[in-house]
Each structure stands twice: as C-alpha cells, then as structure tokens.
Amino acid sequence: FLPQDRVCEFAKLTPIQLLEETEKAVGDPQLPVQHFALVEKSRELKKYQKAVDKMGESLKQLMALNAEQEKDVERVRQRDELLEKVDCMKKKLPWLKYDMKKIEYLEAQKREKEAKKKLNEAAKMLNEFKAPIEKQKQEKTKLDDQCKRISNFMNENIKKRNDLLQKENEAAVQARSKYKEIEDLRREEDCRKQSIIEAKMKLADAERDLQNLPAYEPPKEEIERLKSQILELTSSAHQMMQQKKEKEKSLGQMKTTLRNCVDGLKDMENTKTKLLHALKKSGAEKIFEAYQWVELHRNELNKDVYGPVLIEVNVSNEVHAKFLEGHVAHYIWKRLRIPVAFAVKCAYFVLYESFITQDSGDRDFLVKNLQPFDVPILNYVREESGRKAPSEISKQMHELGIYSRLDQVFDAPAAVKDVMSSQFGLEHSYIGSDKTDRKADDIAKELGILDFWTPQNHYHWSVSRYGDNEMSARVEPVHDSRLLLCGLDSGEIENMRSRKNELEKLIADAEEGIKSLQIQQRLVEDEAAKLQKQREEMVETARREMRKRKDLESCVEQRKRKLVSLERSGDIETAVDKLIEQAARSNIERLKHAIKVKDLLVEAVSCKWSYAEKHMASIEYDAK
Template identity: 20%
Template sequence: MPSLEPRRRSRARLEGDDDDQSSGSDSSKQQRRVVSRTLSQEDGDQSERDTARARRVKSSPSRVDRENGISEFQTGAIVRVLVENFVTYEHAEFKPGPNLNMVIGPNGTGKSSLVCAICLGLGFHPRHLGRASNVGEFVKHGKESAIVEIELQSRPEEQANHVIRMLIRKEDNKTKWWLNGKETTHQAVKALTNDLRIQIDNLCQFLPQDRVAEFAGLTPVQLLHETLRAAAPEQMINWHNQLKELHRKHKEMKARLDACMETLRGHETRQQGSQADVDRLREREAIQKKIHDLHSARVIAEYNTLRGLVAETKRRKQEATLKLQELEHACEPALQAVNRKREYRAKIEAVVGDRKNALRNAEAECDRLLQAIEAQDERIKHIQNKKNAEESSHTSKRSDLAKIRRTITDLEAKLQNKPPEFVGSEWNQKIRQQEHILRENEAERRTLRTQFDELRELNMRKNSDKSKLENDLAALNSQEGQKIAFLRKVNPDAAKGWEWLQEHRDEFEKEVFGPPMLTCSIKDQRYSNQIQSFLGFEDFCSFTCQTREDHKKLSTQFYKHMALSVTIRTCGSDFASFRPIMPKEQAREMGLDGYAIDYLEGPEPVLAMLCSEKRLHVSGVALRDVSNENYERIAKSGQIPSWATGGTMYRISRRKEYGDAAVSTTTRRINPGRFWTNQPVDHAERTAITRRISELDEEIQEIRTQAQETKRRTKEMDEADEPIKQQIEALRREKNELQKAATLYATLGDKISE
C-alpha cells in the first residue's frame, strides 16, 4: 500500500517506542501544525479571540501590589514550576496564576507529567500518583538525572518565597534536595509542606486520574473529613472535631436515656403485672380477717354450747347421786358381807408378806457365802501363777548370764583385733572426685543435647526451604506456575499481594480477582500482540474488586500494612453492559476481524474492568493492516477510537471544542507482547532452583552427619557414666563399713564395762 503511508504521515503524529521518543518541543511543534491545518477555517475568529485575550492580560492587575507589598497568591500557592529532563520535558518553566489554572492539551503533551512533577517536587511518594513506584522512572529516557524546582508563596511576614529543588538520579534511584538554595533533607521539605498545609496525600486536594476510583470509593463522612482537612481553616477543623465529640456525647446520652426509658417501661410493665397479685393479696387479707372474726364468733358459740352442756351434766349428776343413794340403801346387806371379806383378805396378805421377806433373806445369805468361796478360789490361783512366774524368771536370768559371758568374751577378742584407721575426709575426697567427673559429663551432655536440638531445628528449616523450592520447580512445568514466576520477576509487589489474596479470599464480601496476566488468557494467540498493545504494564498487574468495601479493605491491607506499590481498581458495571456501538458485521466490512474483548477470556468482573479502563469492547483488531478506504471509513464513523491491525496501532483523538474537523491520529508500532504468551520454561531459573536444592541436600546431609556424631557422643558419655556411678556406690559402701567398724571398736570398752 504505497499510497497509504504518505497520507497517514500527513495527518498523524507518530508515537515511537520508549527508545525512540521525541522531545517535548518537537511534540508541541507537531501539535501546532496539526491544529493550524485543522482549524484553518477558524483563523479569523481565533485571531480576534487572541487579540481580546491579549488586551485582557495587559489590562489585568499585577500579581503583587508593589505599593503595599501584598501578593495575590495565597500562602503555600505554587508560584513557579521548573522541570529539566523530566519524563517528556527537556526544559520547561510554568508560572501559574494566583487563581484557577487549567492545563489543556492533546494526549501525550505532558499534562500528567506536570502533575507528577508537582507531587514529587513537594516531597511526596510516587504511590500517590498511582503510576510508577520508583522516582528514577520519571527521568527522561537517555538522561542520567532530572531536576524539579517549585517556588511556593511564603507568608506575608516572610521576606522571600520558598524554593524547593529536587535532583533525581536515575542510576541509584535516589533524590537530593535543596531549600531556598541550601542543601537540605527530605524531612525538612516534608515539614515545610505540612506547615503550609499542602496535602498531596489528600484526594480532595490532589486527585490524579489513576486514583479516581479510590476517590469514588470514599464514604460521605470520609469525603467531608478530607474536604475540611484540605480547605477549611484550623479553627473550623477544631470546631468540626468538637462537633463530632458533642455528637458522640449526644448519642451516648440518648442511648442512656433510651435505656432509662426502657427500664421505666419495664418497671411499669412489671407494676401492671403485679397489680393483680396486689389485688389478690388484699382479697386474701380480707378473707383472713373474716376467718378471724368467724373464729372469734365460733368461740362464743362453743362457749354457749358448752355452758348448756355443763348445766345439763350437773342436772344429770344430781339425778345419778340420788339414784346411787337409793341403790346403796337397797344393797346395804350385800355391802356389809363384801366389807367383811375385804378385811379377811387384808389379814391373809399380811401373813404372805412376812413369809416372802424371810425367803428373800435366806437367798441373800446363800449368795454371800457363795461369793466368799469364789474369792478363796481366785486367791489360790493367783498364788500358783506367782510361783510359776518366779521359777521362769530364775531360769531366764541364768540363760542371760551365760549369754553375757559369751558376749564379753567376743568383745575382748574384737578388742584385740584393731580395724584399720578411718579418715572420712579422704573417702569424701575420692567420692567428690568421681562426682565431679559425673557433673562435667552432664554439662557436656547438655551441650550436646543443645547442639542436637539446634541441628534438628536447622534441618527442619532446610527441609522446608527444599520443599518450597521443589514446589517452585514443579510449578515451572505448568503454565500457571510460569505465569506466577514471571509475575515475581516483573512485579514482586503484585506477586506478594496475589499470594496474600489467595490465603484470605474468604474475608471479602465478593470475590476479589488478581492481576489479569494470571486470571485472563487469549483465545487466539495470533491476536496476542494486538490486544496487549491497548494495555499498559499496570493494567496487567492490577487487582479488581467488585464493591467499595472490598476496595477499601484491600487498599488498607496493601498500602498501609504491607506497603505494596500496586494498582487496585473497582468496576461497578456488569460486563454485559459493555457492548460495541458498531456491530461486528459492519466492523468486518471495514477490514477488522473483531473487537479486542472478543478474543480475551477470563472472569467477567476483570473483563468489565478492562472495558471500563481501556475500552477493549470498542477497540478493533485485525491480523492484516487496513486499506486507505477502510481507514477513512473507520475514522469518519467515530465509533471505534482505536484499533490494532497488522503491526501498527492507531488511536484517534477528537477535540470537541474545535469542532468535528479537529481530529488527530496517533500511530505507533506494535511491540511483541510480554504477557499472555506461551513462554518457554526459564532454564536459568530452573538451573538456579536445581542448584539450590542440591546445595540444600548437601547441607541437610552435613547436618544429619553432625547430628549422628552428636548422638553417638551422647550415647558414649551415657555408657561411660555407668562405671563411674558403680565406683561411687562401691566407695560409699566401703566408707560406711569402715566407719561402722571404727565406731564399733571405739565403743567396745564401754560395752565391756557395762
């Protein structure tokens, strides 16, 4: 297609690779030529607007009131920014105004680079930009160092503005700082920015485009807090803190009041429930009082009844007495005979009593005599026993006398045989010497045990490292393992985050997905390079959340606790909502094989994130380059902003403020993709792991040899202790025997005299 190249070069600005970047001045000249060609029909109107703008600038008041010495800039405002060899700039100086400043320009002209320079030049970390993690990456390609100088408005009482100057060295990724022309430290610069209330870490004061999703995830309370911290004076922040404290106390007071009200309602409910019991108790008391009254009335009734019975009984008694008298008068002769018999009975009973007394006295006398006879028998037995005891004692004494004589003879014989002299200190010294040997052996044995425990623990650690290396070696044989190994090489922070995420998946509301380079794959490898040309390095290594809470929790873990430099994104739209405006059939008619998202497979939330961030659902791909006619059709349709065909990637930018004719096309060569490819096994890494495993095997074998030697030495010492213990026991026995013999010999004279 010889006619296509000149046409495209005349209307497109070529973006080369990192090794072939054009300077900022060349880029700006090309932009001016494109805009001048595109907006030639509006030159007249534009010149009038420029003339009016120049008149406004000339008539505007100066930034500093020379008479009063008062600056229009607020304290801490940026007065000047100077950059050298920074990203796309070789040398540029910016002088913003005291009010609202807007930086407008096509893509790739350095707008974001200016934002990066402000962030880094004020002493903040690159992670606040959500882009590169090292400051050395911001040095222009082919240069050794970069300079960022920022002038900040001072307070009214200060003589001159604050000038912060930073030097970035690409070789060692280090920075050097100057403040007001004097070399200083990074902490001093941070102290100055904090004093001037410059908060790059506050999204309400400094919001890079790569952290918009994080800003959208802030809750209303967090948003209010960050807004006050960014814009409100110190007194208002104190008022806000006091208001929050009063609100907290109000909530506590309300909670206590609600608790008291609940307690009061409970007491009222209990009182209502007890009212029935009180009524029943009162009824019980009334009934008991009535029962008491009835008991009192009953006593009176019983008294009256008993009184009547007593009167009736007295009457009957009188009648019975009269009847008894009549009966006694009628039976008087029979009663006299009965009385006579009673008198005779009394006489008989008197005689029988006398005889019984005489019989009892005779029985008592017989018992007395029997007891006297038994006492004499006991006395005879006692005398006989005493006689037998004296005879036995005489025989025993004769036997003891013979035994004593024999003992005296033996003692006199032993007294003639004097035992060897016993010196206890010498024997104790011998025993202590053997015990000292035992203690030394025990100390050495403890040392050996400690060495054995240390060797065992070291062996366990070595075996654990070996198992991990063997797992890594086995993982290299699988596609998934190769991807993880490649991720560790290109982005260690993302690899650490992925390992942590695999262990804590269940802690999130919905599933959180790892880097697309692991979770996604290409359906047709022929389109791999074209699809990867739409994505940047951070797109391949980013994490995807489905809820704001999960995004907040993951950000806290990665950024605050683990200090990782990774990208976290959240996509709230479903994958089904991302559909191309132009049907696929129409796209094929224009020379495209399809859209990039059609050749990519993976979890839908990850695909939705890529569509939201990189618009893969409207980015066309084709194996062959498009013709001039199809190129014109695609450009005029306005429905496909970018496409990758053959070895070239095209991107169309439209400036709505300049009308439909303000269109610029950017083209660049497609480089081979680093991800989503069937990469061969890294033999160097395999060799390194194999070599490390061999080294660990040798170390483990050496540890085992040392452990066996330690164990053998311990066993030998245990065996050597046994003869020493036996010798100590023999010495103690011999010492005891000699001590007993010496003691016995020393007491022989006393025993003989006794």
C-alpha cells in the first residue's frame, strides 16, 4: 500500500475506532479485552437503570390507582351505614303509624259522643212538632185528590167538546158540498142544453156534407191497363238485365283471355323467356317448371347453381354466336356424352337444358327434386392443376387475320365457361377474317392451328393416326344460330299480337253493347216507374175518396148517438130538491152540536173555578 492510502484510512476513523486502534497499538493484549468487558458492563448497567426507572413509574401509577380505590372503598362503607339506618327506620315506621291512628281514633270517639247527644235533642223536638204536621199533610192530600178529580173531569169535558166540534165541522162540510153539488147540477143543465143545440147544428152540417159529397167510381180499367203495361216493361227490363249479365260474363272471359294473351306476349318478347321457349320447342317440355323450381329453392342450396346452360351464355356478336353454336352444335346444344369426372347420373344428357352445380350435396338435392322434370344435373369440380394455359394471339396470327379465340367471344359464369371450354376445346378454336379464309392452308401449316372460323367457313384439320404428319381437312359452311340468338317465330308473335288486337276490339264492342243495353234498360225502368207512380196515384185517390165518405158517415152516426145520449139525461130538479133536504139535515145536526158545546163550556167554567180554589188551598199548605 502507498503511505497516503493508510493515512486516508486513519483520517476516516471515528473516535471510538481511534481509541480501539490506539489500545491495539499500545501492545498490551488484555487491554482491548478489558475495554470490551467494560463496555458490556456499561450496557448492562444502562439496561438495569432503565428497568429501575420503568418500575418506579409503574409504582407511582399503582399508588395513584390505590388512592382512587381507597376513595371508592370509603364511599361503599358510607353507603352500607346509610342502608343500616334505612332498615332501622323501616322497623320504627309501623309504630309511628300506630301512634298517629290511635290519636285519630280517640278524637273520632269523642266526636261520636257529641253527635249522639245532639241527635237525642233533635228527636225530642221532632216529636213535639210531628202531630200538627201530620194533620196538615192529611188535609193537603184531600185537596190534591179533589184537584185531580176536577182536572180529570175538565179533560173529559175538553174531549167531548172536541168531538162535538169535529162533528159540527163535518156537518158543515157536508152542507157546503151539497150546496156546491146543487150549483154544479144547475151549471151542467145549462151546458147540456147548450150542447144539445150545438150537437143538432153539427149533425145537420154533417148530413148536409154527406148529401153534397159527389159519388166517385174508381177507374179500374185504367188501373188494370197500367198494371199490364208495367208488367210488360218489367219483363222487358229483366230480359235486358239477363242479356247484360251474359254479355258481362262474356266480357269477363274475353278480358281474362286478353290478360293471358298479353302475359304470353310479354313472355315471348322477354329474352330469357325466348330462350326457355326455344328449349321447350327443341324437346325440353318441362324446362319452365324446372327453372321456376330452382329459382324458388335457391336459398336451400349451398353454392350457386347455374342453368339451364343456354340462358347463362351471352354472346354479343351475331357472327360469334354462329361460330360458338356451330362449334358445339353436335355436343352441347343437342346430346352429349359427359365424362366420368362430372359424376352425373346418366350417360347422355341434353346439356343446353342442364343445370350445373358446384357442390355434390346440391347435385344430389337437385337430382332428387328435379327428377319429374327430366332435366340433367351436372356437378362441376374445379381442377386446380393439369390444365394448360391457352396460347395468346401472336403477331403472326394477327397478320393472317386471326384476332380471337372462341372461348373469348362469350360471357358466362366461370363454372359454365370452364365446362364448355374443357369439353369442346374452345381455347383451341380461333376466329379469323376473310383474310384468314384466303390463307387457310398457310395457317394450318405455319401456325399449327387445326380449328378456326371465318365469316363463311369452319376449317378443321385432323392428324391421321396411321401416317406421319398426314392431315386431312374438313370445311363446313357457317350456319345461322338457332339457339344463342334465338327468337320465337315472328309469325307466332304476330299471331299473338293480332289475337290481342282482335280481343281488344271485341272487348270494346262488348262494352259498347253493354252500355247501350244499360241505357235501354234504364229507359224501360224509368218508363215502368212512371207508370207505377201513375197507377199508385190513381189507387191512392180512390182510397182517399172512399175513406172520406166513410169518415163522413161515421161522423153522422157519432153525432146522432151523442144527441140521443144528451136528450136522455134525467130531470135535474128532483136531484136538486134531494140535495137541499140533505143540506137542511146537516144544518140541524150542526145546531144540536153547538148547543151541546155551549153546555159543556158552562160546566168547564164552573170546574175551573172550583179547581182554582182547591189548588190555592193546597199551595197555602205547602207554604206552611
């Protein structure tokens, strides 16, 4: 080590470390040991000192707690002393109560003696005054009995008077009613006489009206004539209505036929429908039903299904359509043997009416459900490898007039196009111009193209299997397209249109006829209604005249009966005399009742006088 390193360490020592190092440097080996023992003893001393201080504090706390508990003990002792005093007082309490009750008893006994003494004195005084009081009581009782008898007699008197007054009132009412009846009878007699005069006048008027009423004969012949005319017009209107219904029925049938004709014409003019019609004419009788079934059940299929093949192929150029249809005419548009790779049910199919699936499950589903429609089902399996890419159109081909391949001139879904290209070699068939037609031999020799089309001809070379490079050529003319650019026979469409026009004309004529019949029917019905109204007026007039005569005759009879009943009324004077006698008897009864009431009033006055005297005497006894 360098000296400065050692000096640096020495400078970093603490005082304690410096002391230890100094002791080590002195040379006595026991000195550090003793120093260490001294340090340990100092530590133990500090520890004991801390324990003593802690115990002293605990002692002080315990002493303070003891002082507090001594106070509690003192309070408990005082409480016990007080409880002992309470027990002692409880024992003394009954004796104190007894002393108090004893004093009260003695005082009550003293008061009882004084009360008995006063009672005896009062009894003596009562015996002295009892005899005169009893005498007065007896006299008062007699007076009360007399007052009671007089009061009862007065009540009976009042009751009798009330009865008599009521009877007198009843007699007065009877008398007044009799007088009123007399007045009513006299008034009725005057009214009866006046009524007889009026009834005679009304009877004379009614008889005069009946005599002056002219005789009326209803026009029966005219009514019958109108009735027959009405029946004829009604029958005619009914016949017209039947004719109208028949014409309307015929019109409805013609309109239905027209709608069907229009729908059929629309279907014929529709491209897809044209193609389906072409397939149907070529032998696929149920192609429409099959196509509609597939369209309805597309949501049940796993993948897209194409078909029929004819409606999936779209060729924009008429010349190219001829080439394409001519190239596959003997294979796809008619009957074609399908390779095993497509796994179909039958060996031969009409491919133009075929449906192409892309899933084996869809293929089985369609085979099962389209069996009644007799259409083939193909399952397309895409080949990922093994297909050679077709060659492009080279510059040399362009120079010879070749401008396209046959697989490039039409549009179709990939599956349909792949089927057609792979099976019929469309990618190896080329399309050329008139220049190609002129240099057909050079094309086969120089370019090795064995199949191509020109606007006029179809050239096809085949290599012999028996000679070296021996080739034979076949040239065929280009035929018109019958399927790809098909249209229904124009004559058939024209026939349908002429049929439509004819039906429209017939419908218009029928509607005019119906309108004219309706007008005639309305005129006939109006005429019948007028005649019916005229007949009803005649009948109503006859009924009114007959009713008028009957009413007058009935009025005359009623007035005669009323006059007779008025003249048969009894003599009123006898009834008046009888009522006067009854009124006199009622007045006599009133007088008798009034006399009795007067006598009762006299008795009542005397009784009241006597009752007043007796009652005053009784009051005097009560006052004494």
